[in-house]
Amino acid sequence: MTSLVSARGVTKKFGSFTAVDNVSFDIERGKILGLIGPNGAGKTTLLKALLGLTDCEGQLSVMGLDPFKQRKKLMQNICFIADVAVLPRWIRVSQLLDYVEAIHPNFSRKRAEELLQQTKIMANSKVKELSKGMVTQLHLSIIMSIDAKLLVLDEPTLGLDIIFRKEFYANLLNDYFDEERTILVTTHQVEEVENLLTDIMFINDGRILLDSPMETLADTYTEVAVSAGDADSARGLGPIAEGQMFGKSVMLFEGVSREHLEGLGDLRTPSVADLFVAKVKGARS
Amino acid sequence: MITHQLALVKREIWEHRSIYVTPLAIATIVTLGVLAGLMFASGFTAELDIAIFGAQNLAGDPERKAALTVFFLGTSWIFIVAIAILTIFYCLDSLYAERKDKSILFWRSLPVTDAETVVSKLLTAIVVIPVVMVLGIIVTHLVNLIVVSIWVSMKGGDGGMLIWGSISLLDNWLAAFIVVIASGIWMSPFVGWFLLVSAYTKRSPLLMAFMPLILIGLLEGIIFRSHVFADNVLARGDGLPLFRIGDIERFFDEDRWRIADDATSLLVHLDVVQFLTSPAMWAGVLVCGLLSTGAVYVRRFRDES
Structure with missing residues (x-):
């Protein structure tokens, strides 16, 4: 079976600045892929290319379509939350449902209304009367009522409080995700999503630093808290990052087997955040 | 395709409530004005010769017909001026506001092409706003003719015959419809220009739309000592080739109708x-x-990030 998304040598330049630099990857069906990168890494540009909102060089195919040239057809099977702020402020909830119902062939109004009944959002409210969290709930209710194959979330929980953020991801997993659907999410709050991801991709300066299933991260990356006496021999194994904690050196190894490391100290799988910092620093040095 | 356009145009009316609020406001103001006039006139009934509405006068009096036609033209003219102002602000806002509040990202996340979106704005400007305004004209006329004929009847005249019988309502409404729609088509290059500016400009669409037009006119005058641009573009509204009797200003000239004997239709x-x-x-x-x-391409290729 072909991939849902296939990118080969995708590049996007703005004048002399290269936002996305010769990137290649695949996304398979039924995955939840986290795209993690610092500000200005090229995440949003890459998403825009995937969504057909910007053109790019290289080969890019989403569900077998050219996103830029076949955006309308693509959008029947993709949903997209750009940011919490993008629902038009003047519109009423009922008008929004009317509009999406008329425009989108895969939208179930019944389901949207059921989802909205679980919230405090009223049908005759205007978007500008809702709190930021409620606007996100509204957007998510619409998105979850669209039978789409790919859901793209760009910083979906930015500016929301912790309760809304937890609810957002819980709803997404419980009420939306199944093996037929694929989710691509970018966020700064790595800790919140790492437990739900099946795959992860790091991007920095327009290049991909890591593209891996979550389950193989533990085989590839190991974090060791090394006592001062063993630090030199541990360094001999080539850690990709090193830090200090409670008088011990915490080193991160890539591709070194656990047998080699076991004698050096306590082993654990690094958090995605630590791995990300190590990778980005490594790429910069 | 048609259901898409209907949904898109409906969306425009939701967003720009002035499209239906303006004609309602004009209808209300005109009606209040007529009521005030009648109440004022009522104070003098004993002495006043109500020549125009003819409580005592003969049916078919050309003066009364002319007066009603002038009322028709006057109210229609208010609506036509309102259409022009409304359309300018609507067009300049239509592709600018969605970028300013970033809702463009939401609209573009749905399966609608940029061309469909721009066409819906074009249709709203050239068809929807004029049609809503013609409805406003009809409602204003109906309400006021009812008010005036009741008043005439109260004064002892035959309101039904004197007022309703002396004017070709349907003819005049059809004429209003033709003038309004033809004006929209005639002025459509401006609609296209405003849409392009609205899609393109980063700030002050009003300024960005009119500055270049005025500058070109001025520069032509200074450099070539001619006014081809001013005559053909800036003053395009005067040249609407629809009237048997010269231009639009002459058509709306009250004095002409007061003396005309062909004033009923x-x-x-x-x-x-x-x-x-x-x-x-x-x-x-x-x-x-x-x-x-051009507006479609700007919306499609411009990166808003």
């Missing part, structure tokens, strides 16, 4: 064939098409 003064065969009209439609296509 405005329809006979319009020449639709002359309009439809006017090269300047078709050239305008072409320019509108080109400028709107």
Whole structure:
């Protein structure tokens, strides 16, 4: 079976600045892929290319379509939350449902209304009367009522409080995700999503630093808290990052087997955040 | 395709409530004005010779017919001015506000092409706003004719015959419809230009739309000592090739109607064939098409990040 998304040598330049630099990857069906990168890494540009909102060089195919040239057809099977702020402020909830119902062939109004009944959002409210969290709930209710194959979330929980953020991801997993659907999410709050991801991709300066299933991260990356006496021999194994904690050196190894490391100290799988910092620093040095 | 356009146009009306609030406001103000006038006149009934509405006068009095026609034209003129102002602000806002509040990202996350979106704005400007305004004209006329005929009846005249019998309502409404729609098509290059500016500009769309037009006119005057641009573009509104009796200003000239004996139907003064065969009209439609296509491309290729 072909991939849902296939990118080969995708590049996007703005004048002399290269936002996305010769990137290649695949996304398979039924995955939840986290795209993690610092500000200005090229995440949003890459998403825009995937969504057909910007053109790019290289080969890019989403569900077998050219996103830029076949955006309308693509959008029947993709949903997209750009940011919490993008629902038009003047519109009423009922008008929004009317509009999406008329425009989108895969939208179930019944389901949207059921989802909205679980919230405090009223049908005759205007978007500008809702709190930021409620606007996100509204957007998510619409998105979850669209039978789409790919859901793209760009910083979906930015500016929301912790309760809304937890609810957002819980709803997404419980009420939306199944093996037929694929989710691509970018966020700064790595800790919140790492437990739900099946795959992860790091991007920095327009290049991909890591593209891996979550389950193989533990085989590839190991974090060791090394006592001062063993630090030199541990360094001999080539850690990709090193830090200090409670008088011990915490080193991160890539591709070194656990047998080699076991004698050096306590082993654990690094958090995605630590791995990300190590990778980005490594790429910069 | 048609259901998409209907949904898109509906969306425009939701967003721009002034499209239906403005005609309602004008209808209300005109009606209040007429009521105030009648109440004022009522104070003098004993002495006042109500020549115009003819409580005592004969049916078919040309003066009364002319007065009603002037009322028709006057109210229609208010609506036409309102259409012009409304359309300018609507067009300039239509592709600018969605970028300013970033809702463009939401609209573009749905399966609608940029061309469909721009076409819906074009349709709203050239068809929807004029049609809503013609409805406003009809409602204003109906309400006020009812008010006046009741007043005339209260004064002992036959309101039904004197007022309703002396004017060709349907003819005049059809004339209003033709004038309004033809004006929209005639001025469509401006609609295209405003849409393009609205899609393109980063700030002050009003300024960005009018500055270049005025500058070109001024520069032409200074450099070439001519005024081709001013005559053909800036003053395009004066040249609407629809009237048998000269230009639009002459058509709306009250004094002309006061003395005219052909005042009951405005329809006979319009020449639709002359309009439809006017090269300047078709050239305008072409320019509108080109400028709107430009707006589609700007919306499609511009990166908002």
